[in-house]
Amino acid sequence: MKIYGLTGSIGMGKSAVARMLRREGVPVFDADAEVHRLQGPGGALLPAIDARFPGTTGPMGVDRVKLGAAVFGHPHELKALEAIVHPAVQQRRMAFLRRHRARSFVVLDIPLLFEKHHDRKVAGVIVVTAPAWKQRKRVLSRPGMTPAKFRRILHLQTPDAEKRRRADHIIDTGTTFAATRAQVRRLVACLEAKRGR
Numbered sequence: 001m002k003i004y005g006l007t008g009s010i011g012m013g014k015s016a017v018a019r020m021l022r023r024e025g026v027p028v029f030d031a032d033a034e035v036h037r038l039q040g041p042g043g044a045l046l047p048a049i050d051a052r053f054p055g056t057t058g059p060m061g062v063d064r065v066k067l068g069a070a071v072f073g074h075p076h077e078l079k080a081l082e083a084i085v086h087p088a089v090q091q092r093r094m095a096f097l098r099r100h101r102a103r104s105f106v107v108l109d110i111p112l113l114f115e116k117h118h119d120r121k122v123a124g125v126i127v128v129t130a131p132a133w134k135q136r137k138r139v140l141s142r143p144g145m146t147p148a149k150f151r152r153i154l155h156l157q158t159p160d161a162e163k164r165r166r167a168d169h170i171i172d173t174g175t176t177f178a179a180t181r182a183q184v185r186r187l188v189a190c191l192e193a194k195r196g197r
Contacts, residue, residue, distance in 0.1 A: 002105040003097070003121075004169075004191065007113035008128030009157050010150075011139035013173030013180070017128045018109045020184040027100040030109045034092045035085060048084045053077075104195040114158040114166065126187065127167035129160055130174035 006021070006028070008014035018028050038045045039062040049067070050057040056067040071078040093108065100106050107126070110118050119125050130138075139150050164170055169187055173180050 001097075001101055001103055002123040002191070002194070004105060004107050004124045004126055005113045005118055005122040006107050006109045006126045006128070007111060007163065009135065009160050009163065010153050011135040012128045012130050012160070013138075013171075014109065014111070014128040016173065017126075017171050017180070017184060018107070020181055021107055021188065024185060024188045026188060027096070027103055027106040028109055029093055029096040029106065031089055031093070032109070032111060034089050038085065038088050038092075045084055045088055049081070052080055052084065105191050112157075114163060115156075119166065124168035124191075125166065126169045126171060127163045128171045128173055129164055130172065132160070134174050135160075 006014060006018060008017075018030060021028050037043060039049065041059065041061045043061050046057045046061060049062060053067060053070045056063055056070060067081070071081050097106065105123075108118075108122065110116070113119055113122075113125065136150070139145055139153075140147065169190070171180065171183050171187065
């Protein structure tokens with residue numbers, strides 16, 4: 001089984017591409033979705049998070065505003081949170097890989113793939129991209145998003161041009177939905193063709 005990494009900067013359409021891949025029958029592991037489950041209502045990580053960051057959890061799971069305030073701008077606190085979250089996500093990822101070991105390939109949806117050097121651990125990297133103006137329009141339409149917050153997020157991410165330079169495959173979502181879906185189908189056919197090579 002080959003493992004491919006899927007990534008893309010904020011607002012590039014990575015989640016939409018992940019859904020398209022699933023519709024084509026490709027197993028996709030979504031790291032962010034796993035974090036939300038682990039930190040959501042009844043989530044397995046709530047006791048550990050509340051013990052380390054008291055008052056940041058409740059019946060609905062993690063209070064993202066309170067937890068964000070506790071770790072944002074505090075590298076030591078962020079590392080403490082990552083020490084709780086990352087091993088749990090790693091366990092879920094390993095279970096996903098075991099479950100799909102008979103498949104020719106799977107995709108790991110990892111937002112910070114380059115930033116955390118996961119690109120070294122996959123057979124190839126799929127980068128989702130779009131024109132900067134479209135990215136900005138998408139992101140600023142999100143509830144609670146501001147130009148300043150958008151700039152801060154971009155500052156923490158590997159630039160899109162660098163991601164595209166390092167990609168093995170690129171999906172452009174700056175076009176129509178149908179055209180993007182056609183790109184995804186071509187990609188799936190290409191990865192299937194590489195089976196056994």
